Amino acid sequence: xxxxxxxxxxxxxxxxxxxxxxxxxxxxxxxxxxxxxxxxxxxxxxxxxxxxxxxxxxxxxxxxxxxxxxxxxxxxxxxxxxxxxxxxxxxxxxxxxxxxxxxxxxxxxxxxxxxxxxxxxxxxxxxxxxxxxxxxxxxxxxxxxxxxxxxxxxxxxxxxxxxxxxxxxxxxxxxxxxxxxxxxxxxxxxxxxxxxxxxxxxxxxxxxxxxxxxxxxxxxxxxxxxxxxxxxxxxxxxxxxxxxxx
Numbered sequence: 001x002x003x004x005x006x007x008x009x010x011x012x013x014x015x016x017x018x019x020x021x022x023x024x025x026x027x028x029x030x031x032x033x034x035x036x037x038x039x040x041x042x043x044x045x046x047x048x049x050x051x052x053x054x055x056x057x058x059x060x061x062x063x064x065x066x067x068x069x070x071x072x073x074x075x076x077x078x079x080x081x082x083x084x085x086x087x088x089x090x091x092x093x094x095x096x097x098x099x100x101x102x103x104x105x106x107x108x109x110x111x112x113x114x115x116x117x118x119x120x121x122x123x124x125x126x127x128x129x130x131x132x133x134x135x136x137x138x139x140x141x142x143x144x145x146x147x148x149x150x151x152x153x154x155x156x157x158x159x160x161x162x163x164x165x166x167x168x169x170x171x172x173x174x175x176x177x178x179x180x181x182x183x184x185x186x187x188x189x190x191x192x193x194x195x196x197x198x199x200x201x202x203x204x205x206x207x208x209x210x211x212x213x214x215x216x217x218x219x220x221x222x223x224x225x226x227x228x229x230x231x232x233x234x235x236x237x238x239x240x241x242x243x244x245x246x
Contacts (some may be wrong), residue, residue, distance in 0.1 A: 007033070008051050014057055023061050034077075045092055048085045055081060056106070057221060059113055068117035075110045082106065104134040104183070111143055120147050129139035136161045138190070139183035145193040155197035159207045168214035170225040175215050180228075187211055 007108035010033055017026045037043065037051040045119050082100075111126035124147050131142035141158040148154065156184035165179040168187065178184035194208040216222035 002086060002183060003051070003129050007037070007047070008132060010049055011057075014054070017055060021062055027067075028055065030054055033057055034074075038077075043095070045085070045088045048081065048088055048099060050136070052081050052085050052243055053101075056101070056109065060109060063113045063116045066116075068113075071113045072117060072119075074173055077093045078106065084109050102134065104130040104137055104140065104179070107133060108140055108143065108183075115143070115147055123147050131157075131161075134166055136179050136182040138162060138165055138177055142189050142193055144199070144225045146184065146189070150196050150198050152193070153199060155193055155199065155204050156201040158190075159201065159203040160195075162211075163203065163208045167223070167227040168211055169228070170218050175211075175218070187215070202204065202230050234243065 013035065014026055017029070019220035034051060034054045034222045037047060037054060040047065042049050043051065043055055055074055055078045059071050059078055062068075062071035062074055063118040074095070086097065086100070087111070089100075107126045108132035111123045111130065114126065115234050124144060127140045127144035127147065131137040131144070134140075138158070138161050139159050141223055143152060145158055161182075162177060165184060169176050169178055175187045176184055177187060177190060191211060194204045194211075197204055208218065214223060
């Protein structure tokens, strides 16, 4: 129907439509795309990779379109087919394993599908898995706290990840925390969790205050928009101007 003769092209088109918010079209394409690939029982590594990417998009789009039962079916296919893909790569091209979408990212996708479907305990389980897989995972910990709402008992864990996440960064007009080895987040949802959690852990307020202070300092030009980058640049500058001695 969509000229599936080149699956790579079809996948690229689906991603483009997804970014443009044309979800109904993406759902139709992704459903057809994944069932076509699933029916091919002799899948090599390249085809299996396309299948995993297609199922990932399908799960997300079904969840967005409130088709929660189907989205939950899609994430179980995602986990199963990803495992097969890892097995194929391990045997034939282990160097490509590092190029896969990080496991924590799929755990977060699955967590969000469950959260949207109102299955909070399953959502929690996958956000915790994402943080276990990649410690200090601010994105996963925020989602974990959002599942619980103001009563969350995980806010102190979030505060501790935020403490080690490094300075606030200004990027395209928005403030972010970006840990070096784990996914970060824009600061609004972070502050929402830290400042509204009912089990007031001192570290929550401390980190909320630090974030607000650093935003003010960036806004007033006291702190660099990206302190980490600035420090790295400064360390590359020669300490002396050798020409002044010539």
